[in-house]
Amino acid sequence: MTRILTRTGLILLAVVIGAYILLPILIILPMSVSNNAFLTFPPEGFTWQWFEKLKLDPTWLDAATSSLWIALLSAALSVVLGTLAALALVRGRIPFRGPVLMVMLAPLIVPYVIVGLAVYIAFLRIGLTETTLGFVLVHTCLGVPYVMINVCAGLVAVDRRLEMASMNLGAGPVSTFFRITLPAILPNMLAGALFAFITSWDEVVVAIFMSGPTLTTLPVKMWAGIRVQIDPTLAAISSLALLVIVACFVIIGLGRLVQRLFARRSLSSDSTGA
Amino acid sequence: MSLTRSVTLEKSGRPGTRSGGPSRLRSKLRLDGWGLLAVPLLVFLLVIFVGPLCLLIAKSFTDPTVGFENYQKIFAEPLYLKILRNTFVTALVVTVVTLLLAYPYAYLMTIAKPFWRTILLLLVLVPFWTSVLVRTFALVLLLRDTGVLNTIAQDAGLISEPIAMLRTLRGVVFGMVQVALPFAVLPIYATMRGIDTRLTQAAQGLGDRPSGAFWRVFVPLSMPGVAAGMLLTFIQALGYYITPAMLGGPKNTMIGELIVQQVSTVLQFGFAAALAVILLVTTFVLLAIAGRFMNLERMLMGRS
Numbered sequence: 001m002t003r004i005l006t007r008t009g010l011i012l013l014a015v016v017i018g019a020y021i022l023l024p025i026l027i028i029l030p031m032s033v034s035n036n037a038f039l040t041f042p043p044e045g046f047t048w049q050w051f052e053k054l055k056l057d058p059t060w061l062d063a064a065t066s067s068l069w070i071a072l073l074s075a076a077l078s079v080v081l082g083t084l085a086a087l088a089l090v091r092g093r094i095p096f097r098g099p100v101l102m103v104m105l106a107p108l109i110v111p112y113v114i115v116g117l118a119v120y121i122a123f124l125r126i127g128l129t130e131t132t133l134g135f136v137l138v139h140t141c142l143g144v145p146y147v148m149i150n151v152c153a154g155l156v157a158v159d160r161r162l163e164m165a166s167m168n169l170g171a172g173p174v175s176t177f178f179r180i181t182l183p184a185i186l187p188n189m190l191a192g193a194l195f196a197f198i199t200s201w202d203e204v205v206v207a208i209f210m211s212g213p214t215l216t217t218l219p220v221k222m223w224a225g226i227r228v229q230i231d232p233t234l235a236a237i238s239s240l241a242l243l244v245i246v247a248c249f250v251i252i253g254l255g256r257l258v259q260r261l262f263a264r265r266s267l268s269s270d271s272t273g274a
Numbered sequence: 275m276s277l278t279r280s281v282t283l284e285k286s287g288r289p290g291t292r293s294g295g296p297s298r299l300r301s302k303l304r305l306d307g308w309g310l311l312a313v314p315l316l317v318f319l320l321v322i323f324v325g326p327l328c329l330l331i332a333k334s335f336t337d338p339t340v341g342f343e344n345y346q347k348i349f350a351e352p353l354y355l356k357i358l359r360n361t362f363v364t365a366l367v368v369t370v371v372t373l374l375l376a377y378p379y380a381y382l383m384t385i386a387k388p389f390w391r392t393i394l395l396l397l398v399l400v401p402f403w404t405s406v407l408v409r410t411f412a413l414v415l416l417l418r419d420t421g422v423l424n425t426i427a428q429d430a431g432l433i434s435e436p437i438a439m440l441r442t443l444r445g446v447v448f449g450m451v452q453v454a455l456p457f458a459v460l461p462i463y464a465t466m467r468g469i470d471t472r473l474t475q476a477a478q479g480l481g482d483r484p485s486g487a488f489w490r491v492f493v494p495l496s497m498p499g500v501a502a503g504m505l506l507t508f509i510q511a512l513g514y515y516i517t518p519a520m521l522g523g524p525k526n527t528m529i530g531e532l533i534v535q536q537v538s539t540v541l542q543f544g545f546a547a548a549l550a551v552i553l554l555v556t557t558f559v560l561l562a563i564a565g566r567f568m569n570l571e572r573m574l575m576g577r578s
Binding site (some may be wrong): 230 | 291298305306307308309310311312313314315316318319320322323324325326327329333375377379381382385394397398400401403404405406407408409411412413415416418421422426443452455484485507510512513514515516522529530532533538542543546547550553554557561571
């Protein structure tokens with residue numbers, strides 16, 4: 001009896017926590033198509049006018065374009081650096097492994113306010129603030145740990161007998177890497193890249209330091225807007241920003257599904273651990 | 275820290291390290307072909323990430339004059355001390371509330387079927403992967419006097435006057451706990467999963483009631499995870515900027531907001547740097563303590 005009561009209580013709590021977590025996200029979509037200019041609840045009518053208004057203001061499009069470029073470039077750079085580091089960590093022998101790993105994971109720990117201030121002070125001297133390059137460099141630091149973590153997980157699961165078989169059959173190490181190892185960890189690289197993309201696309205604190213009249217990212221422009229006035233166009237842009245993230249997760253999910261299907265088809269007994 | 279401990283174990287376990295003297299040192303420093311691949315990222319992070327942090331520390335002691343002036347200023351001015359205290363109090367409240375939600379949630383995850391476990395895990399990671407800005411903006415729409423929650427509660431006759439949530443500690447905590455949940459749930463769940471269920475069964479077999487077995491066996495065994503989760507939550511909560519700045523009022527200013535203000539409005543770089551160094555040092559000290567309870571490397575690596 002108490003057991004059933006406890007379970008019911010726990011499930012109720014999980015439902016409440018779930019609602020608490022999802023409510024803010026679920027509220028944004030209906031608000032952004034509501035006819036009410038003061039964003040009161042419940043939403044009234046249906047309109048695309050706030051999205052139309054976004055189209056009329058080119059500064060939103062400019063900010064979104066900059067954000068997109070920065071996120072794409074930093075995701076690309078993160079994949080290259082992160083995959084190489086993951087290979088070194090899983091396969092290689094690295095002196096001072098502990099401290100090295102700490103440096104590589106530190107961007108996950110150090111508060112973004114500190115990163116923002118530190119990089120701002122450094123970049124101001126060499127004129128990298130308010131530039132795409134500057135943004136890409138910082139956001140790569142923040143995104144690269146996710147690539148590393150994902151690719152490490154993938155590499156650990158790669159069946160090394162396949163690589164040995166390939167080498168035995170006459171393929172060189174480079175050819176083996178590109179034909180055997182790389183395809184096996186590709187889904188992990190993709191997932192890592194998308195996590196790095198999202199990290200950059202969403203990132204606002206460091207971007208507040210780095211932004212200026214010449215270059216502003218979408219989150220910074222939203223932040224400036226929110227501080228001035230709560231406005232339905234902000235709900236519209238929020239839903240769009242959210243949709244980009246949802247799209248990324250759908251791709252990650254599909255990638256893992258494909259990976260699992262392939263793992264089941266190949267005769268390796270252990271799971272991919274994705 | 276267990277991070278370094280596990281690493282030294284791994285190193286000494288390798289062949290070739292047994293011979294003493296200079297050859298041992300050489301083999302320790304040896305970098306093989308695979309290892310070389312770590313160099314690009316390491317150099318990149320040292321230049322773009324670690325370098326600026328060192329510059330920041332230097333700046334806190336040299337701008338505008340050389341010495342401890344910036345630090346003395348923080349501890350001499352009651353307003354700044356108040357903000358520091360407020361930062362700690364807010365982070366503490368957030369940690370306690372998060373723990374109260376995270377512990378039963380993690381427990382449910384351990385007893386749930388695999389499908390529901392995955393759902394629960396994905397759910398708690400949602401705040402981690404959706405924009406803080408969008409979420410906080412939505413929370414403003416939810417929590418303000420004319421917002422969703424107050425409107426519903428008033429229409430249902432639960433309250434006659436709207437409950438003020440924005441610009442209060444309540445609002446800040448409501449917003450921050452969401453973001454903090456994964457940092458508490460994941461380590462607690464990881465520890466709980468490792469607890470041998472036969473131990474609680476043994477306690478029951480020896481005559482203890484199920485609730486007694488839970489409180490006397492399961493809960494104490496889950497404490498390392500709780501400690502690590504609380505410390506990680508607390509560390510994260512100290513550095514928040516967006517949520518307290520948007521949901522809180524002037525009374526709820528935290529150190530992150532103060533740092534941004536010092537840079538953007540009064541351009542006091544050295545002073546802002548000193549504040550950042552205090553936050554940085556606190557973060558790493560607490561992290562070192564958390565490392566005593568948990569293999570941080572494994573925890574961070576297993577996050578996504």
